[in-house]
Amino acid sequence: MFDTETLQTLLNLPDIAIDRVVLTERKTLKIYVHSTLEGTECHRCDKPIDHDYGLGQEINLRHLPLFDYTTVIVLRPKRYQCRHCSDRPTTSQTTVVVYASGVGHQGLRKFGVRSPIAHLPARA
Numbered sequence: 001m002f003d004t005e006t007l008q009t010l011l012n013l014p015d016i017a018i019d020r021v022v023l024t025e026r027k028t029l030k031i032y033v034h035s036t037l038e039g040t041e042c043h044r045c046d047k048p049i050d051h052d053y054g055l056g057q058e059i060n061l062r063h064l065p066l067f068d069y070t071t072v073i074v075l076r077p078k079r080y081q082c083r084h085c086s087d088r089p090t091t092s093q094t095t096v097v098v099y100a101s102g103v104g105h106q107g108l109r110k111f112g113v114r115s116p117i118a119h120l121p122a123r124a
């Protein structure tokens, strides 16, 4: 029922891959995902950066229910350090999950997501 290939198709989130799926109490499906993209742009100088700087804080994003289960996407965004800026700032990679957690589904068109499948950040 919860094979990741099916879920991947149902989620339909670009550049996101499923790591594992956990069924928690009260019919909640937690889907742990990671970004399949590498690198981002420095938030200060806008140059492309790909020097790994670990993972940021977990983001829990409420998805529309799947199979009648409350569905939550869990992602730790990749972080990168800029070697161009003198104080070496770090920047979190923006993915559809990160973006949606900040702006809600209205902004998802930027990522080519047409239907409001991901919406309203869930409480962590």
Ligand SMILES: [Zn+2]
Pocket: 042, 043, 044, 045, 046, 047, 082, 083, 084, 085
């Ligand atoms: Zn920079």
